[in-house]
Amino acid sequence: MSEKTVIIKIDGIEIKAKAGQTIMQAADEAGVYIPRLCYLKDLTPHGSCRVCTVKVNGRYQTACTEPAVDGMEVENKTQELEGLRRDIIDMLFVEGNHFCMFCEKSGNCDLQAEAYRLGICAPKFPYLFPDRDIDGTHPDIFIDRNRCILCGRCVNASRDVDGKTVFEFVGRGSEKKVAVNADAKLGDTNMALTDKAADVCPVGAIIKKRIGFAIPVGKRTYDQKPIGSEIESKS
Amino acid sequence: MSDSLQKKIQEICQSSNNDRARMMDIVQSVQKEFGCVSSEAMNLIAKATKSHHVEVESVVSFYSFLSKEQKGKTVIRLCNDTVDRMKGCQEVAKALSSELGVKFGETTSDGKITLEYTPCIGMCDQAPAALINDVVAPNLTAEKVKEIVKNLKKGVDPSKLSLGKGDGNNTDSLIGAAVRNNVLKVGDVIFADNDSGKGLENALALKPEEVIDMIKVAKLRGRGGAGFPTGLKWQFTRSARGEQKFVICNADEGEPGTFKDRVLLTEKFDLLFEGMTIAGYAIGASTGIIYVRGEYAYLLKFLKSKLKERYDQRLLGKNIKGKSGFNFDIRIQMGSGAYICGEESALISSCEGLRGDPKTRPPFPAQRGYLASPTSVNNVETICSVTRILEKGSDWFLSIGSTNSSGTKILSISGYCKRPGVYEYPFGISITDLLNDVGAEDAKAVLVGGPSGQFIGKNEFSRIICYNDLGTGGSIVIFGPKCDLLKAVDEYMEFFVEESCGYCTPCRAGNILLKKKLEEILEGNGESADLDYLQSLGEGIKKTSRCGLGQTSPNPILTTLKNFKPLYEALMKPQEKGMQPTFDIRAALGDAEKAQMRKSVLYKN
Numbered sequence: 109m110s111e112k113t114v115i116i117k118i119d120g121i122e123i124k125a126k127a128g129q130t131i132m133q134a135a136d137e138a139g140v141y142i143p144r145l146c147y148l149k150d151l152t153p154h155g156s157c158r159v160c161t162v163k164v165n166g167r168y169q170t171a172c173t174e175p176a177v178d179g180m181e182v183e184n185k186t187q188e189l190e191g192l193r194r195d196i197i198d199m200l201f202v203e204g205n206h207f208c209m210f211c212e213k214s215g216n217c218d219l220q221a222e223a224y225r226l227g228i229c230a231p232k233f234p235y236l237f238p239d240r241d242i243d244g245t246h247p248d249i250f251i252d253r254n255r256c257i258l259c260g261r262c263v264n265a266s267r268d269v270d271g272k273t274v275f276e277f278v279g280r281g282s283e284k285k286v287a288v289n290a291d292a293k294l295g296d297t298n299m300a301l302t303d304k305a306a307d308v309c310p311v312g313a314i315i316k317k318r319i320g321f322a323i324p325v326g327k328r329t330y331d332q333k334p335i336g337s338e339i340e341s342k343s
Numbered sequence: 344m345s346d347s348l349q350k351k352i353q354e355i356c357q358s359s360n361n362d363r364a365r366m367m368d369i370v371q372s373v374q375k376e377f378g379c380v381s382s383e384a385m386n387l388i389a390k391a392t393k394s395h396h397v398e399v400e401s402v403v404s405f406y407s408f409l410s411k412e413q414k415g416k417t418v419i420r421l422c423n424d425t426v427d428r429m430k431g432c433q434e435v436a437k438a439l440s441s442e443l444g445v446k447f448g449e450t451t452s453d454g455k456i457t458l459e460y461t462p463c464i465g466m467c468d469q470a471p472a473a474l475i476n477d478v479v480a481p482n483l484t485a486e487k488v489k490e491i492v493k494n495l496k497k498g499v500d501p502s503k504l505s506l507g508k509g510d511g512n513n514t515d516s517l518i519g520a521a522v523r524n525n526v527l528k529v530g531d532v533i534f535a536d537n538d539s540g541k542g543l544e545n546a547l548a549l550k551p552e553e554v555i556d557m558i559k560v561a562k563l564r565g566r567g568g569a570g571f572p573t574g575l576k577w578q579f580t581r582s583a584r585g586e587q588k589f590v591i592c593n594a595d596e597g598e599p600g601t602f603k604d605r606v607l608l609t610e611k612f613d614l615l616f617e618g619m620t621i622a623g624y625a626i627g628a629s630t631g632i633i634y635v636r637g638e639y640a641y642l643l644k645f646l647k648s649k650l651k652e653r654y655d656q657r658l659l660g661k662n663i664k665g666k667s668g669f670n671f672d673i674r675i676q677m678g679s680g681a682y683i684c685g686e687e688s689a690l691i692s693s694c695e696g697l698r699g700d701p702k703t704r705p706p707f708p709a710q711r712g713y714l715a716s717p718t719s720v721n722n723v724e725t726i727c728s729v730t731r732i733l734e735k736g737s738d739w740f741l742s743i744g745s746t747n748s749s750g751t752k753i754l755s756i757s758g759y760c761k762r763p764g765v766y767e768y769p770f771g772i773s774i775t776d777l778l779n780d781v782g783a784e785d786a787k788a789v790l791v792g793g794p795s796g797q798f799i800g801k802n803e804f805s806r807i808i809c810y811n812d813l814g815t816g817g818s819i820v821i822f823g824p825k826c827d828l829l830k831a832v833d834e835y836m837e838f839f840v841e842e843s844c845g846y847c848t849p850c851r852a853g854n855i856l857l858k859k860k861l862e863e864i865l866e867g868n869g870e871s872a873d874l875d876y877l878q879s880l881g882e883g884i885k886k887t888s889r890c891g892l893g894q895t896s897p898n899p900i901l902t903t904l905k906n907f908k909p910l911y912e913a914l915m916k917p918q919e920k921g922m923q924p925t926f927d928i929r930a931a932l933g934d935a936e937k938a939q940m941r942k943s944v945l946y947k948n
């Protein structure tokens with residue numbers, strides 16, 4: 109990849125980007141935080157949650173998939189975009205069943221953390237009460253699809269990093285869900301606790317058994333500092 | 344595991360060279376053979392194609408015409424599109440259900456016949472219509488349905504049912520469909536007689552770049568709805584890096600109310616094949632794929648035979664028309680019932696044997712499309728226009744139509760009108776003139792471009808169809824003075840909820856939220872703030888969705904809010920005693936009153 113530098117502006121501030129980088133990558137390196145959920149460094153960007161939607165030269169694009177091009181004007185922290193992001197996060201809350209106070213991922217959950225960061229106290233949309241299933245057949249890993257936000261991280265990690273394709277999406281529309289590579293359950297797959305796919309879930313949908321409360325609530329990642337702080341501390 | 348299943352599936356996979364990229368063909372054949380793609384079958388397919396069980400399942404579960412669960416040998420799919428509902432599909436549905444003794448979504452107790460609904464099947468000009476396996480049954484009535492079911496129960500093959508008589512090539516023994524073309528206006532470009540072969544001959548006498556220039560000078564723009572300049576798309580594809588390049592024809596017209604491609608595939612296939620060959624020459628592609636929607640499977644044998652004729656005439660294959668080094672092949676890829684596959688990158692995914700998820704852009708298909716190679720995806724009508732431009736010249740094409748919109752536009756017109764059918768107009772026709780032609784002078788509303796387009800009212804009927812004003816892929820649905828427009832809006836939202844691929848949040852969840860709110864309003868439980876909610880949620884979905892589906896799906900609501908707001912306002916109830924209209928105090932008190940065996944003292948009514 110060329111090391112040529114391009115200059116883009118995010119909210120009026122010039123930042124340098126390497127040619128071939130996405131807006132998200134350039135912003136992260138420059139210490140500018142763009143909220144995100146499905147994006148995870150080192151995985152193929154999925155562009156599905158749409159939380160990182162920014163305005164590029166007046167058009168709405170996702171920062172995780174849009175390449176940085178010299179002279180680009182990017183809007184990130186505007187009232188309009190934050191409103192759109194709040195709505196998307198709201199949709200994810202009402203589309204699943206999320207009970208933050210009892211979820212063992214609480215405090216380590218990206219969805220919860222983004223909601224706090226964007227100032228969501230209660231959902232503005234009505235709950236959709238989906239009927240989703242759980243899968244506890246694997247000795248070490250538990251799937252609770254009530255929490256799943258269909259970010260695709262597990263699908264990509266298992267396929268591209270672990271080389272296993274344990275997960276893939278099935279169904280479409282509101283019926284879309286993460287399925288496992290077996291006739292029925294996760295316990296029938298070759299998933300291992302050490303797989304990258306076991307580590308990447310941003311919410312409490314794929315969790316490792318028996319470690320849930322090893323770190324008590326109040327001392328967890330986002331209990332200390334809001335999500336995005338480590339990126340912003342670079343600037 | 345049964346040996347016969349194993350043997351048959353191995354055969355099916357082998358006939359597609361065990362190629363995972365041909366997964367669509369494989370699962371379609373398995374579905375046809377066994378009435379489902381069972382988990383066991385998925386394992387066998389995965390093994391043969393070196394993929395995974397869950398990957399096969401992801402494809403099967405995406406498309407409406409494929410299923411993991413066993414379906415009957417015969418599947419009746421009744422179209423319940425808005426136009427079909429206007430034309431009485433409910434009566435037909437009732438008759439089907441009672442004759443078969445099952446509800447929609449169920450299979451008869453003997454396991455032979457499955458009854459389902461399906462959205463628009465491209466027969467709005469002869470609605471209500473159904474698909475019986477691949478066979479089209481148009482202009483249905485409760486009486487006809489009784490006869491059909493009686494025969495099916497007797498074991499008559501769907502292709503042998505007497506369903507009426509078609510016209511044109513529909514009477515060809517390889518089609519034999521009761522479908523009528525209903526071409527009611529013949530324009531200068533597509534339906535006019537053409538000098539077959541002349542376009543390709545002229546193209547081959549030019550350099551590929553010169554062919555592209557001709558398309559550019561003619562200012563041909565995509566007829567699918569987005570209107571991207573065709574010459575520019577070809578130039579991008581030609582100049583993109585990649586050893587192999589592809590031409591894909593998008594024949595997946597799924598927009599409710601459109602059916603023009605059905606007629607073009609039936610009658611103008613030569614114009615299409617010739618245009619694809621010209622495209623192949625111009626961009627340097629040696630393979631063309633026609634992606635035909637699953638609903639038009641009844642045309643497949645016919646189209647294949649016509650392709651074979653072209654091979655025999657050296658119009659396809661190697662060294663076409665004696666032009667040394669110019670090789671071009673065309674294959675047909677059948678879809679399996681997914682509206683999203685009309686979106687060009689989802690269509691490419693589907694051609695690659697994947698679920699029909701749209702792809703991340705950039706890179707655009709012109710850079711990285713089918714199997715990661717530069718690909719030009721063009722609409723059927725666009726490609727047919729190409730042939731004519733090469734035959735008659737750019738200036739001729741430029742002289743037809745209006746400023747910045749050269750050529751003609753084929754419209755599929757249906758709904759409330761005396762003469763539904765296919766009309767080819769030069770660009771620039773007004774809605775008023777169009778309504779006069781089709782016999783719908785007293786229309787209340789016109790849906791231009793299908794539900795992803797816009798509802799317009801009488802005060803806008805002087806507007807014209809062209810890229811600068813009312814751009815459209817060609818679906819025109821007319822609503823009469825007595826129709827319930829908001830009910831239609833609700834039906835269209837149901838369609839988008841069903842057809843969203845579910846990849847991105849706003850489209851997957853947002854459309855459901857829009858529909859729920861609309862339902863509340865239609866039930867009389869709306870308040871004026873709900874209209875702002877619809878507006879802002881709808882705009883948000885458009886802004887943040889990943890592909891054209893979500894970027895247009897709120898349009899039925901947003902354009903009726905804009906042009907027919909009084910219809911919504913008429914549904915608003917005055918608020919009582921500071922309560923929300925959605926709150927039903929009587930229902931809330933019901934249980935308590937029952938237990939206490941007396942009415943509330945405060946709320947007596």
